[in-house]
Amino acid sequence: MLIKDKGTFIKGALLFVSFLIILFLMFSPLFQGENSLKAADRLFNSIAKGSTYFIPDLLKQNQAFMGKTFDVNIKLKNEEIAQKSTKLLTGAGAQVAASGSQLKVSGDLGQIMEAALKDSDSMFHNREPEIAKKYGFGGLEVLYAWWNAFKEVDRDLTRQAKFKEAAFLSTVVKKGVEVGFNFFKIDPQSAASKAGILTFLLVFYVVYTLWWGIAILFLFEGLGLQMKAGAKQEV
Numbered sequence: 001m002l003i004k005d006k007g008t009f010i011k012g013a014l015l016f017v018s019f020l021i022i023l024f025l026m027f028s029p030l031f032q033g034e035n036s037l038k039a040a041d042r043l044f045n046s047i048a049k050g051s052t053y054f055i056p057d058l059l060k061q062n063q064a065f066m067g068k069t070f071d072v073n074i075k076l077k078n079e080e081i082a083q084k085s086t087k088l089l090t091g092a093g094a095q096v097a098a099s100g101s102q103l104k105v106s107g108d109l110g111q112i113m114e115a116a117l118k119d120s121d122s123m124f125h126n127r128e129p130e131i132a133k134k135y136g137f138g139g140l141e142v143l144y145a146w147w148n149a150f151k152e153v154d155r156d157l158t159r160q161a162k163f164k165e166a167a168f169l170s171t172v173v174k175k176g177v178e179v180g181f182n183f184f185k186i187d188p189q190s191a192a193s194k195a196g197i198l199t200f201l202l203v204f205y206v207v208y209t210l211w212w213g214i215a216i217l218f219l220f221e222g223l224g225l226q227m228k229a230g231a232k233q234e235v
Helices: 006-026 036-049 055-065 079-091 109-124 128-135 139-159 163-182 192-222
Strands: 069-075 095-099 102-108
Touching: 006 036, 006 192, 036 192, 055 109, 055 163, 069 139, 079 095, 079 102, 079 109, 079 128, 079 139, 102 109, 102 139, 109 128, 109 139, 109 163, 128 139, 139 163
Parallel strands: none
Antiparallel strands: 069 102, 095 102
16 A cells, blocks of 8 residues: 555545645635635725825825926827826816827916826725716726826927926826726725734735645655655765
């Protein structure tokens, strides 16, 4: 028989089977209809949302760009995005001349960034209806259109050597528009309020990883397989 140490092998087999049972339960929809991975991801996202709210500071910093005019020529991915971007930009006071997916845009840069930040703030706080009512299409579509337009405006401002304006616009996109988009429909929570579950998840992760390693170790030892240092060979 292959088993050399029955007791150790049985320990390894029990650990192995119990590991698989827990793994099965982890992928089962036991947490409000979600599996443990999705539930944990939702938890971490809610904690992350509580620490990524930069929009009020961006609105303050944006005051330095109020009254600064810009004039760019941009090409968007397609005509649909161009049409939506035109509606957003004109609504923020910009002058837009459209030709297919190409736009010639001019206006007050600070005023336009303020409009995008306020839309992002509304989505961050899950107030999509006011955005949909304002523009006539969904909030995520609005932020996606801002994202596309600002990426191209950033590129043209950089080409014009307006590096300060381009740098702040990039910050508005990363810490404003993208944050509003990514954390939509997520309720913010502080890490302190979830200290217990966070501690449990950390301890469980360490124990569960060791669990698998010890199971394999016991199985191999039960089969008589052991790691030993190789004998030193003299040349």
